[in-house]
Amino acid sequence: MIEIESLSRKWKNFSLDKLSLQIKAGEYFVILGPTGSGKTLLLELIAGFHIPDSGRVLVDGKEVTHLPPEKHNLAFVYQNYSLFPHMSVKKNIEFGMRMKKIKDPKRVLDLARDLKITHLLDRNPLTLSGGEQQRVALARALVTDPKILLLDEPLSALDPRTQENARELLLDLHKKTNLTVLHITHDQTEARIMADRIAVVMDGKLVQVGTPEDIFENPVDSQVASFVGFENVLKGRVLSADRGLLRIETGEAVIDASGDMEAGDQVYAFLRPENIALSKTSTQSSIRNSLQGRVTEVWILGALVRVKVDCGVPLNALITRQSAEEMKISPGVPVYAQFKASSVHVLR
Amino acid sequence: MIEIESLSRKWKNFSLDKLSLQIKAGEYFVILGPTGSGKTLLLELIAGFHIPDSGRVLVDGKEVTHLPPEKHNLAFVYQNYSLFPHMSVKKNIEFGMRMKKIKDPKRVLDLARDLKITHLLDRNPLTLSGGEQQRVALARALVTDPKILLLDEPLSALDPRTQENARELLLDLHKKTNLTVLHITHDQTEARIMADRIAVVMDGKLVQVGTPEDIFENPVDSQVASFVGFENVLKGRVLSADRGLLRIETGEAVIDASGDMEAGDQVYAFLRPENIALSKTSTQSSIRNSLQGRVTEVWILGALVRVKVDCGVPLNALITRQSAEEMKISPGVPVYAQFKASSVHVLR
Amino acid sequence: SMTFVFSLILLVLFLFIFLTLSNMIFGQLLGDFSGLIKAVENSSVMGAISLSLYAGFLATLLALFLGVPTGYILARFDFPGKRLVESIIDVPVVVPHTVAGIAILTVFGSRGLIGGPLEPYIQFRDALPGIVVAMLFVSMPYLANSAREGFKSVDPRLENAARSLGAPLWKAFFFVTLPLSARHILIGAVMTWARAISEFGAVVIIAYYPMIGPTLIYDRYLSYGLSASRPIAVLLILITLSIFLVIR
């Protein structure tokens, strides 16, 4: 368990401002935030590489704020893995045991087998692929059996295919060993897939903590909303509110949404492009918006197509190439943009 | 018009091997190939920065193979834009005119207006964003009114949003000025969107030339096929062939495809993940394959979900998150993998 | 802690250098200021110091003329024997100073390979040309290496871009490559000049006369002892350091 109490620190261009956070034992906790938001600084403060300007860090109830890093007893894996380039993979893994004077050669071999790096033990780390380096870094960090694992952007140096395997590996490790994992990333998809809970950090401040559902379905403010992928931001006014069902006027369109606003409220409606479907025919219903409009721009992005539709308000939709071809989507074509009322996220 | 005749050159780790190619006047021509395939070397040979070991380069019918680069009369824009950091944006754009002793200040201003960089003219290029730098580099290259524009990976240094604008800009420029554009890239989507014609270069050799449709629907060999996104590669045997409609046995499945093979032929069938739809119900027809299978792995990739299905052969499908949720796709779930016979590309 | 011990050692090193120089300088300024004034008023002292600065300047000019093109070739082209050429150009840095003097005298003396044929036209021994050649020999590598690093730091694609815009190679060099490596070359020139005017051993062998600053200091020290040579030493270093500060 990690308790962070009102932690502040300025360092180079980064700063953290009175950040408090509790991470439960055994949790897979992800800190999500854009590049430069101070995430790595936070991780380095927890690991003891920096001393905070104010505030405390407690690990399992014991204050470690001013202890040197070697007394924090947690495993730390950097984005670039930071393997020692002058030691073999085996020596890298044994390093922690040498420092802590633990003799247990079997543990190195067991861990190497679990992480599928037995065949790499005599290699130099510089000759390994990104995915292999990561597994070695994990073995090195876990060999002395720490209870807490800190991961600094663990997937961002890997190519997409290796990322898939690495995610699986990390979740597996977490499940099997009952580790508390604190993982930082700027990638919302990664956070959504992996986290038990997520904290969103922006500009050195904690903005929201919650389950992935909380964060991705109910972002607390517009900054979080657009960071987690609600690209369509519609400014409007609530026309009527009836038991949670809102009618909102935005631009020259009226949309249905759900929320606890009142008639007359000025609101913002957030909508993900992938939640907007396009159709040649209208299929109106009480819980489904269907706005008539006209395609203004089309961009093919591999298997997906991004379509801008003018429905009185401009909407960005993301559809498959196949359906774009079937509907012969191109600028000027009339379409209906359809989305569920429940996929509109409304904030004041 | 550019004619390349049997061009060979070894340089560092790159080499070109007897490459011949003709680019027509006014064409938007894309050279597509993986990193390290020698694309940039080819472009630098055309521009005269290297002398080929053998072969010739002709521009508008005139041989330029051994002329120094300043006599090639073509515009060259590097991936990093290579703006002169010790000159203002304006001086950068004027450089070509200074060298060619052309005095026409209006041309600089007109071009700056067309490329929307008038407000940047007094800035230092190092302070510009990637997209701005690219527009300045284009202005600098085009100010002396060349007939041919060579682009070295022009989009790969830009973030995705800026890429969209840059594509539009390049296509616009091409349309308005009747420039011959030779654009190299490793990105198949970029090639597909932008090219009039595409040449695929691999390991220094020309593998295929054709329209985007030719390349992406009818790759000549398995190397090109998997490079342009046919991720599913099924090895099989033609059971029957009837007026272009093939039945192919692969693994424990039989699929329909089209091609001019004969019964008994050993073939490879290529299939894009985005062309495979998943469904809970079978909708068999003569031109649509529908293979019964079971989900083995699921990976959420933002708005898309990648699903591995075992249908007697393993198939990778790419579907939207929405439909994955509606079908409650998860490992173990039975599904039908459906794809048109026409989206199977068959090669011997 | 380790950091504390290391900081103490840094302090010792700093004090060794700082005290050694400041003790001499302030000892002179505070203890015997009139000696310094006398040195300034002495024409042979000022003549020797001026000669140091002037000969150093000439050596630097020659070094620029030879070192800038050399640096460019080494930065841009590969050729067989390149590593040997680079090593030879670096050798003067490690040659003991009087050995360099003997070598220069052998070649540029009146019976030497170069000095012999040139004897009717130019005198090296005990003359300004000899001083300049000795200074050039020991300081040359600084300029050639700086220029090479400067040119290496300029992306060749900038040169290519200039050429595709219509610049022949020499225009690309003068309008793009040279301005962008000017800082490196300037720093190299300052180091070359400083190395040239600091030289004693190589110069004293080919030309005891006319005396440069370091030779005069040695001469006074031998004839009249420490107190007679120290004012000149202080004067020389103060002038050198202030020229440095001005250039930076």
Place this chain on the structure above:
Amino acid sequence: SMTFVFSLILLVLFLFIFLTLSNMIFGQLLGDFSGLIKAVENSSVMGAISLSLYAGFLATLLALFLGVPTGYILARFDFPGKRLVESIIDVPVVVPHTVAGIAILTVFGSRGLIGGPLEPYIQFRDALPGIVVAMLFVSMPYLANSAREGFKSVDPRLENAARSLGAPLWKAFFFVTLPLSARHILIGAVMTWARAISEFGAVVIIAYYPMIGPTLIYDRYLSYGLSASRPIAVLLILITLSIFLVIR
């Protein structure tokens, strides 16, 4: 073309350095080989050369002891006045050699700030310690700068990783940081040693005797002329260059 002209200039520079050294060396080897043999058999010649190598070795050891911790602090920490400290540590490179000698004599002479109190225990003037101090003063910056660059090239995250694995700072330093900057430090040590044994001006002022190689060359040149000093010069440079080649 420009490339051709530049290549010619490179050739001139190369020949200037190569001919100067090879003319002296081959002139001796081919023209007066017996003179070289006599020098090898002469005990005062071999004694002076050995003293050069030995004193240079001691200066390098001291430089390592002082320069490695200094380089680490400068690479890893920011503190007020850091730029001043770095500048002062670099000053010996630009101090004229006889000026350095005068400064060292001022401080380490028998009436000096340090030499005075130490007089009963250790003699600097005309003694090995004086030679070593003079060599250390002029060569120190090479080691401190190399070590600093070496430590800068080691990612601090490697140190952090070692510490999170249970290593206190000094173990992280000795097991991770130091081995990874060993190459830089070794190159710095070789340069320091080369600079130390090449010094003449600073050494000759604090200690004409016991004679080091460069001093003996100068002494023989003054007393007996070029032909008497050249064999020693050739011997010294051959020994120096071969030690270099062995180390590299």
